Amino acid sequence: MGTTTAGAVRTTTNRAGALVAASLALFCIQLDFFALNLAIPAISAELGTTVSAAQWTLSAYMLAVGCLFIVGGRLGDLLGRRPVLLAGIGLFAAASVGCALAPDLGMLVVARIVQGAGAALVFPVSVSVISNAFPEEGRARALGAMFGIANVGTALGPFVGGGFSDGPGWRWIFWLLAPLSALSLLIALRFVPDSRDEAAPRQIDLPGCLAVVTALAALTLAVERGSAWGWDHARTLTLFAVAVVAGALFVLRERSCRHPLVDFRLFRNIRFDLVTVMGSVANMGYAVTVFLATLQLQQVRGLSAILSGTVFLAPAVMVACAGPIGAWLSTRMRATSVMALAGAIAGTGMIGLSWAWSWWFYLPVFTWCALGLGLDWTFASVATQQVVSPARAGEASGVVLTALVTLGAIALAAVAAAITSLTPETGPERAYDLVLRVGGAVILASSGLALLIRHRLDARGLVAAG
Known part of the structure; x- marks a missing residue:
């Protein structure tokens, strides 16, 4: 009986720890994007670029996130949610430091792409971690709590971004995110259990990954920069065409592939x-x-x-x-x-x-x-x-x-x-x-x-x- 009780306590503790780790990671991701929206003018002024050029700090992030969500979610199902979640949080934390230290716009954009890649791994895998860690009767409540905490980051983002931009500087947005992400990583290392789709083969549809990433990258980039370039500009139209072709190839690939993405x-x-x-x-x-x-x-x-x-x-x-x-x-x-x-x-x-x-x-x-x-x-x-x-x-x-x-x-x-x-x-x-x-x-x-x-x-x- 004592062993059973201890096991139940340990299970409850692990679930609570997993919930805290996932919630904190999502909070950081949501805070990051919505805070930086108000920091674009400050970034432009400090780095000596135009506001349009500074907008790439948002576009690059959205590009990475939008392209890799599907891949990140499927990687968690196949390779295990724990290692993919840890990799995503680690990438996001390291890239936050890179953003804070970026000497110019080019390095900042590169760090934002890495941040977006980490976020694309964390978001879908966090959902599946909680779904598999909690029993059916408590799953909706746990997911609701996780997104409730994440939503605080979404809504507080403009306040944090505006406060830091008017105060100590936009880099402090990332100096805030780095330790919070690191704390999430430490908690995840201790408490997040592993789970995966055991019925799925241990292989990735690489052509499917390439097709969907290409399609989403072209579409996201065309949408993000279309208003700046012009919707009838050759670059915008070319990107839309690439998105359509790559999307069609992805659909054909997934319909014929033995183990689709x-x-x-x-x-x-x-x-x-x-x-x-x-x-x-x-x-x-x-x-x-x-x-x-x-x-x-x-x-x-x-x-x-x-x-x-x-x-x-x-x-x-x-x-x-x-x-x-x-x-x-x-x-x-x-x-x-x-x-x-x-x-x-x-x-x-x-x-x-x-x-x-x-x-x-x-x-x-x-x-x-x-x-x-x-x-x-x-x-x-x-x-x-x-x-x-x-x-x-x-x-x-x-x-x-x-x-x-x-x-x-x-x-x-x-x-x-x-x-x-x-x-x-x-x-x-x-x-x-x-x-x-x-x-x-x-x-x-x-x-x-x-x-x-x-x-x-x-x-x-x-x-x-x-």
Whole structure:
């Protein structure tokens, strides 16, 4: 009995340690990207480059992350989640130091690519680590807690980035991330257990990896730089063409490969498809809202970077609560219903922000909007683990995260282009408001459409509960 009790305590401790390690790693990744958004002008000034050139610190990171999510998730399933997670955290921590010490823009961009590669390993593997470490009855709660902590990093990013940019300097963003990442690595070394898809062969579809990385790299780069180069520029069109060709080759390869990187039978799971689409639309709204809120606060309302970041504190609390709230709702509502509810909150919040002329209205509406957006994109990862088997958790998570990140980047590029064309005619404030209204309407429509599709399929007996 004593041995059994000791084993149970050890198991509980290991699970708690794994949760802390994964949550802290994701917190660092989320904080990193959203903090650096407000630091671009400071980076440009210190390194003597244009703001457009400094933007490559974001583009390079997004490029690495978007390209490697699928590969990272599948590597965890095949080679073991523990070693892949440790490698990802280690890369991210080392690259953070490299970013802090970078003497010029070139070295900073290289370090950001390494950071992005580490993040691409950590994110999907963290999800599968928790999915496999916790029993089914506690899995949603654990994932909700993990994403709740990660979401604090997302929402606090602008505050940290603005504070350091106006204070000791943008390099301190990375000096903060380095020890936090190192602490996550030490905890992971001690507590994270290993797991893998035992039914899968121990080999990687290298041609598939090359094809999907090429396709996503070309697409992400075209989207990120299209507005700067021009959408009809030869470089932009060439990259889109490369993305289409490489994507087609990837699909052909995966359909004929004996051991594919992505098993396309995954998409026969309609619940998975609905969750992926709804989560992707919500993440597009999340990226656009954070971007527009930053511009509104500084360019329209005239706040400094640090004061703009302070406005994000109340929404940060709601975004942090979104993970636990989603876990609680998952035991009481179907996954698509939770995401539709979140979409209704997010959509009305985005539209409400476009009419928020005074602070007493702006702050509560922004907080309401953040709750819906945070719940929607967070619950996409939680719901994914509910509709696929734990053995394929990494693969499914990689696919979902790739969709979320890639479509989020496309949404930002589209919004930047729209604002550029609208501002001369309407002014920046009206351009921001119009984009928020359209975005809110799209999220509301997609949520309603997803529920309608699920209802029709349920009536035909084609979708299991979820």
